[in-house]
Amino acid sequence: MTFPLSPNVTSQTLVPHYIAAGNECELFEVAWTRKLPLLLKGPTGCGKTRFVSHMAARLGLPLSTVSCHDDLAAADLTGRYLLKGGDTVWIDGPLTRAVRNGGICYLDEIVEARKDVAVVLHPLTDDRRILPLERTGETLQAPPEFMLVVSYNPGYQSILKALKPSTKQRFIAIEFDFLPKDQEIAIVAAESGLEPRHVAPLVNLAHRLRAMKGHDLEEGVSTRLMVYCATLIGSGLNPQDAIAAAMIEPLTDDPDVRQALCEVAKAVYP
Numbered sequence: 112m113t114f115p116l117s118p119n120v121t122s123q124t125l126v127p128h129y130i131a132a133g134n135e136c137e138l139f140e141v142a143w144t145r146k147l148p149l150l151l152k153g154p155t156g157c158g159k160t161r162f163v164s165h166m167a168a169r170l171g172l173p174l175s176t177v178s179c180h181d182d183l184a185a186a187d188l189t190g191r192y193l194l195k196g197g198d199t200v201w202i203d204g205p206l207t208r209a210v211r212n213g214g215i216c217y218l219d220e221i222v223e224a225r226k227d228v229a230v231v232l233h234p235l236t237d238d239r240r241i242l243p244l245e246r247t248g249e250t251l252q253a254p255p256e257f258m259l260v261v262s263y264n265p266g267y268q269s270i271l272k273a274l275k276p277s278t279k280q281r282f283i284a285i286e287f288d289f290l291p292k293d294q295e296i297a298i299v300a301a302e303s304g305l306e307p308r309h310v311a312p313l314v315n316l317a318h319r320l321r322a323m324k325g326h327d328l329e330e331g332v333s334t335r336l337m338v339y340c341a342t343l344i345g346s347g348l349n350p351q352d353a354i355a356a357a358m359i360e361p362l363t364d365d366p367d368v369r370q371a372l373c374e375v376a377k378a379v380y381p
């Protein structure tokens with residue numbers, strides 16, 4: 112897919128490598144142009160963060176990423192009054208900074224954040240595009256250069272952690288998944304430097320392991336882990352040791368399941 116580089120981007124090498132699965136680059140660009148917030152969902156290690164870095168670089172936009180956790184409150188995004196010397200000064204949080212200065216604010220694993228975060232996001236993600244700062248009395252109007260992107264992994268969701276429909280329905284959403292074999296081979300080869308013919312059996316193995324998701328495994332092996340595995344093999348490690356360290360141990364702590372996965376690995380990659 113062709114995509115014009117922003118005049119702000121001086122060199123293609125500044126753009127993180129990303130292989131598109133479909134029309135997500137086009138969708139991102141339209142969302143950016145038309146000022147629509149974007150939600151990315153998909154399993155761990157399938158390329159969501161890479162996609163956002165890639166698009167930010169292609170569009171020549173500053174990117175501010177916040178990894179949400181269960182203690183993250185609205186004030187961590189908007190800002191706080193802090194004591195400095197003898198004075199109390201207001202310090203903008205990352206969301207407020209992005210709204211003031213423009214650029215992409217990316218909230219990773221948004222479902223983890225505390226409930227009061229939704230209160231801050233709602234007026235920013237409908238047609239008002241405003242950020243009310245209760246503590247300072249300001250109401251910031253987001254400039255055209257501001258875009259909000261959030262992501263989460265639906266697989267980890269519990270009822271307690273699900274996004275409310277009123278939040279979800281403020282975003283254009285793109286579903287991510289692991290790419291078809293040929294594309295995943297190309298990604299792992301490009302990221303690790305291992306030749307595609309040596310990567311192909313790892314991708315076959317990953318497909319076998321992913322088929323076990325929900326039975327013995329909570330989550331299938333990610334593209335990220337395959338890149339790790341190929342990197343170990345490319346550095347001279349014995350492939351079975353590399354597979355055990357990068358594609359089996361991170362998936363399970365259960366000795367029986369580990370043994371079963373090792374058997375699968377030996378059958379696919381003798």
Ligand SMILES: Nc1ncnc2c1ncn2[C@@H]1O[C@H](COP(=O)(O)OP(=O)(O)OP(=O)(O)O)[C@@H](O)[C@H]1O
Nearest residue numbers: 128129130155156157158159160161298302334335
């Ligand atoms: N489409 C892709 N093009 C290029 N590299 C990719 C792609 N998808 C995955 N990768 C590789 O997989 C790694 C993991 O991807 P990334 O960190 O973007 O996953 P993620 O979806 O953000 O995962 P998490 O939900 O755990 O944060 C990247 O560092 C990159 O090496």
Ligand SMILES: [Mg+2]
Nearest residue numbers: 159160161219
């Ligand atoms: Mg990520």
